Amino acid sequence: MKRFPLLLLLLLQALLASSENGYELWLRYNKVEDKTLLQVYRQQLTGLLISGNSPTMDIVRKELQTGLHGLLDHSIPLHTSPQAGTLIAGTPQNEPLLRNTAINEQLKNAGNEGFVITTSLINNKPCTIISANTDIGVLYGTFHLLRLLQTQQSITKLNIVSAPRLRLRMLNHWDNLNRTVERGYAGFSIWNWHTLPDYIDPRYIDYARANASIGINGTVLTNVNANATMLTKPYLEKAKALANAFRPYGIRVFLTARFSAPMEIGGLKTADPLDPAVKQWWQQKAKEIYQYIPDFGGFLVKANSEGQPGPQDYHRTHADGANMLADAVAPFKGIVIWRAFVYSHTNPLDRHTQAFDEFTPLDGQFRKNVMLQVKNGPIDFMPREPFHPLFGAMPNTPLMMEFQVTQEYLGQATNLVYLAPLFKEVLESNTGNDYTVAQVIDGSTSKDTLTGIAGVANIGNDINWCGHPFAQANWYALGRLAWDHSLSSAGIANEWLRMTFTNNQHFVDTAQAMMLASRDVYVQFTNPLGLHHIMGTGHHYGPAPWVNDQHRPEWNPVYYHKADSIGIGFNRTTTGSNALAQYQPKARQQWENLSTCPDAYLLWFHHVPWDYKMRSGRSLWNELCYQYYTGAARTAAMQQTWNKLQPYVDQQRFHEVAMLLNIQHKESVWWRNACLLYFQTVSHLPIPAGYEQPSTSLEYYKSLRFPYAPGI
Template identity: 55%
Template sequence: MHIYLYLYRIVFLTGMLLGCSQAKSQNSYTGEDGYRTWLRYELVDNQQLLQAYKNQIQQVHLNTNSPTMQAVEEELLRGLTGLLGTKVESSLKLNPNGTLVLGTPENSPLIASLNFNEKLEQLGTEGFLIEEKNVEGHQCIVIAANTDLGVLYGTFHFLRMLQTQQNISDLELISVPQCKLRLANHWDNLDRSVERGYAGRSLWEWGTLPEYAHPRYTDYARISASVGINGVAINNVNADARFITTQFLKKIAMLADIFRPYGVKVYLAINYSSPVTLGGLKTADPLAPEVIAWWEKKTDEIYSQIPDFGGFLVKADSEGQPGPKTYGRNHAEGANMLADVIKPFGGIVIWRAFVYGERQADRVREAYDEFVPLDGKFADNVVLQIKNGPLDFMPREPFSPLFGALPHTNTMIEFQVTQEYLGNANHLLYKGRMFKESLDADTYAKGKGTTVGKVLSGEAYDYPISGMTAVVNPGTDRNWTRHPFVQSSWFAFGRLAWDYNLDAEQLAEQWIRQTFSNNETVVETIKKIMFLSDEAGVNYREPLGLTHIGTGIHYGPAPWSNRSKRFHQADDYGIGFDRSENGSNAVEQYFPPLNEIYNDIDRVPEKYLLWFHHVSWNHQMKSGRTLWEELVHKYYDGVKAVRQMQQEWNTLEGRIDEQRFSHVKALLEIQEKDAVIWRNSCVLYFQTFSQKPIPPGLEKPEFDLEYYKQLEHRIYISE
């Protein structure tokens, strides 16, 4: 292992032990800047439970014979010292009063002696079991797995149980990830800017790598592993070819060394024209022998630097990015060339299905029309990365019809944790339920019950590779994500990638208890805020299926812009994009009965009404209101919910740390002002078409439409 990892561990262990006694005497509210995310490991404040924990965990038994097992020991020492408020010894002798035993049959004779064979067969390479067990006459808690990495995942799960103050008596649980790939996509650039980042500069300090390994890299790996993320694409999909030059591969290799003990593989987004840009070739045609030879040489170089390199992530023939179509080849031909080159090394090609140009009047049709005819033509180490919806991370979209429509092509979903269309890092919005809305959606691909989650896990089709990824936004801001609550979506994504059946409310509660407090009032109040936030964020922006109403930087409203007009299509008759059989017929891309439901203006869920239909302002809604009245009420409901979030948050003063309380309070003030601007801009603009009054009882906009149009140019400025 690299010497910098050893030095970091020495510094960590020394600092942890020196700081333990100081931490116990400090108020737990002190210095809460969010850096520790959900790995705070604060002293358990339930005295009865604390004593029970101390009785059950008086020492730790494990062999630190690998970098991953060393990481296990460090995490346990860090976590148990903080949670129990006392030093816990690591020893190879059993303590008769309470020992935590960790390991695999290969690295622990004790584990090998416990006859877990049948259970271990269920765990694969990443799963784990946690069980209370009699070991040589002593009652112990055992964390066992087939691999060191499984033990690490089990360790984080066990520490999460302590942090959320669960009963650890009579434990008997097994946990196995449902998706093979659980990735984070960083849209980081060489100049350390981050596309859709909003939280400072890129984490990767290219100027000091590989000589200096910032301790933050290890903490990033810890955070990732704690929720089961096992891979990271470290650079922007709008890729700079220089990321795969010899100079940068040496830097990236250092990151891979740091991530490796935590089971996090490195992936690289590549520019498809690299043979031309870097190699001086005249073509990047995937079938040209010289192009294949160039990629073979480059791939060999990559694996010589990073032996466990995960693979290539490719954005091709989309938004101006180069791709195989430039040379008359299709996506399968383009992906398969790279797949053949990387396969001998065990690598994969992740090919993004986000493609659009000007070829179709309805952009949401394009990915399906492009890729379904290619089903079965991709190599078995290619996986298509498909955005959760058919458009572009909108506040709300129906699921992409590609899920379930590719039975012979490896498939993974792409979510967005960073809030590109949802207030950047200024607005509080928990995405757990939004992720679940996609994962729980029934595709009907193999009959009722074929959910998107089952497609991604390989239950619906026998995919060799499948999984989930999310575009994340951690940067150099001290708390990683700028808005403290963006962390909640990061946490929820990782946990759902491990087990898509988990409940969004349960995940919210876990995050709150680890991040803020186990106090029931605090937990219930913050959970209420989080569960107001997602629907509020949709309602004051783009309710009832509206999309792309924002400015060019995707922050403030601009329903008057030409791009927005193409999507909302408001006119004197009504509003909405007609994707029925009488319009673009995007409904035909869904399996029955969804195609019939979405095609019927009276049966389509109202949350998708304007996504699939151009609807009269006078259309009768389920509430009894007209469409115009319902639309206006949705906008006003969004603002009302944000104001309720403010009121709830204010009740937490004195119950949580002052630093984060004040930070979120200020951000909620910004969010309320922005929500009003969104509401007023959209209502006043759409009113120019409906020619109908704002319903009685609702506050009137403070300014006229021209004022709000000017705001687009005055205050919504990208960083």
């Protein structure tokens, strides 16, 4: 009887040891699994010499002590002078040992945020050195060295010089003041506005640490559908508290500005950007914000889009509105990020064309501290869409990329969809001017000093931050590509898997292949062949290609697929909306001819007959059926793949992913059946023999309702 409690305790301990909840993200610092490599690391890293007493250098010291203790499984002593195996971290300003060496020459290429990691002799002692021009650069270098250890790389002869390719590397939180998150699928907002500014949740620090580990240096705290209350004194005090917590990690706070704020909280009768009283109000508001947050980054603005107020309400241009705000923050070295996501239900033209038409005439008219934030594609974060034509059309305006990390149109938090291939597909697209989208946004083509990438965050207060365990990889990928867009999707997945799960090669190879295919699988069972925007309205969950009752025409899926008895697809050639004319000739050549347009974009640019013969030899209708059925089958294969990896994964996360993959497979069948049953009603063609016929009617799928779907 006495042994029973002990056995129960041991069993409980064993269960806890085999479970992880995902809170640590990719910063787990578990003991290095390879015993031979572990011994090498221990010989190479015998102590720490860390100079500087700033809050950032205190973080460097703590991170190295914590990380090395976990990875090497023993404490690392602090040295006061270099010995064989000492890890030295600092800047030439705070560590004399790093002056007058070859490192200084390398630091010229590191900039303000980059770092140098070398294996060098210091006082004739072999040492590993992390050096930078600034303390934050040392912190970035610290995380990079720890990443090498986590992924079991050699650190014997290091000679690394790394600097970010982009100045602004940001997360955009679509978080509301009531803690709901628009398009959020991982719980409520992590910002507890009610307890701020006096209560600093440790999660805020962990958030900043995770971002710093991948080089993210900016955060927009609030929804682009802005609330003017955020600019009032009580909420500026709350924002100040967060800014103070983030500052040592190199993260600057930005806020969304509601254009009508002078009227809503300022008592003015107008928000006209050319009105002197409005200009003065924003100037005073900017001065007030900088008194609270001296390093405030600036404003992100959504204006005259989807009902948001803006300068066009007063017959002014987007440049008029952006410049008015830019002048207000310019004395404090702040910037304005003006979103180019604009479209109007009163505009009868193709939604694809509207942003281009509105902004290209304004090229060169924006202040030097204004950036245009452009979504990766011309519609709205679709599972696959061509790059936005603005990236090849505004050489005199800094353009910032906006990706969506949260999976609004990509299965939300129930689907495993790794987004680095989507990001890379866009970044590597040739604009038609002999340079890529990546070269546009990193300033290579224009020498812009304002450069950046923003990602709409997928972070909530779920214990694992992102809802789906694999959704963490998209946050990670955004940061890594913002630092260096030349990194590969495979390389980023490899890093993330090793740091988040295990370095076991079989696991990494198998899971990496599944991740790399996952986005293509999702496109295949939801929006194949260039279909787009056929999801449920409002919540955007699941298929609804039949919807045609929304009061705004461009919110109806039928607007986009245009399926009829003849065929399916949106004609954007010269005989249709001519949206293709907005691309440079070399870019549009790949899409304008029906016979040469890649299958991936066929129905995006062309209305194609149902009996059109595809490259596969199948008719368009049969190809559509093939894509939907193949995509659903591939989700079943993902389940089988994951089940075989159970021996390599802790039980908690294994079962979480297994359950979610089961949901994903069910949803893939839902998409397949609902879409094909609907398209049958206009094509009047049968689903080919040999495919499992839908067992549920179209009317059943049409009847489904999701009044409490997350993210609305």
